[in-house]
Amino acid sequence: MRITFMEKAPLLSVQNLNKCYCPAEGNVVKQVSFDVQPEEIFALLGPSGCGKTTVLRMIGGFEPPESGCIALNGRVLVDDRTWIRPEKRGIGFVFQEYALFPHLDVRANVMFGLHHLPKSERPKRTEEMLGLVGLQKLAHRMPHELSGGQQQRVALARAMAPKPQLILLDEPFSNLDAVLRNETRDELRTLLKEAKMSAILVTHDQEEAFSFADRIGVMQEGHLEQIGTPEELYYEPHTLFVAQFLGKTNLFFSEAHGHVANSPVGNISLKHATEGGVLVALRPEHLDIQLVANTDAVHAEVIAKAFRGHDITYRLRQNGLEFWVHTDNRRHFKVGDRVSVNPVEPGVVLKKATENTDTN
């Protein structure tokens, strides 16, 4: 169940952020703006080197931006005249490599940030946090005696212990194995939601962003390309990059006439009316295929099939154009079968139509 928060004042507001490490190489972060609502989990998604970690470090206060403004709860953290030091921001940070204090045991690591509490209350809060992440029994272990998953939970408990309003997570799952990753992800989401904390997750894994975040900002080469809920981004990508980065997509050069586009696989309806040559994106599961008996009819040929458990991916060719179709796992076709193709959902017109016809 996802909720929209638009009516509330944002917790974090980032406006026109720019960052440049080296003038010769240009800005690594360009005019990035977004808001994070109270209790919202936001993800910055993009390929490595797109500037997402730099944005996170600027919010945390570990890098000064060239220009732009960051505000938390209406309090300016950074703008042209202001610089609030990281320790004054009250923002938690979990690093990719966890960065546990190697000279302190688990308990001391978690207690580290509780200096604002009276001495007598610190152990209680520490125990509470250790209980929350299930590490009471390992309280006296040193960081090097812990597994990756355990270290991750210590890092998290340590960041959450002082109850920051916002936690920044820099690829926190990337050092975990796949099973542990899914488990930890769900656990962490539940923990954050129960604690009513907001979080920003930085990741290059779209599946991770989809299942973890309430809203996602997709970044490429320093730009924020699009912000939206996972569903919005998946079903209505604005650009070619977003369409392709968030899973398989079919791209068709088409002639648009109002709400209909003439594509090589037939007419595709469009959500928003437009005219002229456009690039239409359509998800593979939004195409339906049927066997055709009559070989004279317009048809596509099945050229590859991949059984994926809960669904099947077919690769088809029609008029020299190749594309994908997902069907449920009960609909079997053979390689070489002739099939008719019918779009079952409206297509999306991408903003920047390029000559690229690669349908990855």
Next chain:
Amino acid sequence: MKNQRHTPFWLLSAFLTVVMLLPLLFLLRNAFRSDEGALTEVFSARTWALFSDTSLLIAAVVVLVVILAFPLAWITTRTNMPGRKVLTWLAVLPLAFPGYVMAYALLAIGGDYGMSAQLLGVAVPRLTGFWGACIALTFTLYPYLFLNLRTALLGLDPAIEESARSLGMSVQKSWFRVLLPQLRPALLAGSLLVALHVLGDFGVVSLMRYRTFSFVLYQATEMSNAAAVALLALIPLTMTMFMLWLEARQLRGLRLDTSSRATKRRFRLHEMGGFKGVFFLISGLMTFLTVVLPLLCVGFWALQQNDTTNLQDLLISLWTSALVAWPAALGAAFFALLLAYRSVRHPSRYTRIFERLSYMGYATPPIVFGLAFVAFALEVLPFLYQTLVLLIFAYIFHALAEAIGPIRSALFQASPRIQEVARSLGFSGFTAFRKVTFPLLKRGLLMSMAFVFLSIMKELPITLLLAPIGFESLAMNVWQYTANANFSAAAPFALTIVLISSVFVGLLLYREKA
């Protein structure tokens, strides 16, 4: 929108610049006052011979030190060799012998009245000149490279070598393609350290009577032509600059910490197999030559000594040596921490310049450094000339680079992320440093203070040039008596230096283990 406060660093840097560069500038000015006589005296075939003799000694010692230190460092960190701990101990122990004590021991063994002649009745020839200097320097300097390599070897991430193996590389190949390149910074830095020591050495070459720049410059201070001395001093100074430039070029842009540093696994140890015997033999022989024999020699001569006034002198010079070594060690570690922190965490062109500058005091041959301080003090601060304050300051800036090394290495290994976490948990920059980075630097700081204390306790040439009248350190006594071939009078002082240094070497190793 400033997130860094630069002021303390800039103040410190300005201070350092003044203390480091001003004396050398005065030396330079003196050199430019050379008249024709001074010029012809310096630009002569004798100077060229001096240059080639000095270079020859440097090359020979560096090669021998690498041959000795490298296998030893690898074996004590990466193999299952029994007694690795003891071997490490023994390999560091020569640090307790300053060059001139080693030279003393070598000199006092041979000859018609040497220990060998008196104990065994066999008069072995006395080792002097090139080979005497070369052997004495190799024996005393190889622990420096050994320690450098050991620290580097222990700091490597096993995953990197294991990756090489998984990519189909044999152990031997991964040695050359992966291990050596990773050790390159340590190997280079260690070799440079050794080379600079040889260039700057005064004690050994003066006692062995092998003419290098340091020896000749010291003799020349007794002459009146200050301009010629200054001009001649510029040659070893230039050689030093060249070596520093070489190192700077080689080490530029190297960052050796890996992301998983704080939690890395230990190395699997290699089987020594059949090489154990051979290695025991070699290391046994080395221990005998570098530790047992000099100790035996010093002990033998100390027993020949039964003059009690000598004992009283001993206590006095022990007290005076320690009195100046402590503040110097503390001061050097403090400055080194400030400089190293800045240059590791916020590297820029300026931090590199200032770090180079700190190396200057150490790399500059001590005789040249001392001469520069004399020239500077005489003209600018005459009231400080021949005072302990000037001596301690000279010591601090002479030893600063020695103090920076271990702190720098420790800083490289403490991930900057750790301090950022502490800041995100609400601690100011300084508190975050004190609470999480500092504990990780403790070992490095201790190492650096011990190193400085050690080197000051046994420091000779700067003390000779700058000490107040009547100030007689342990080192000065050893050198003076040995130069006069009074081996029995020198022995108690030499023995004391060795004992004090041993305590610190022991402490150093004990802390490293803990």
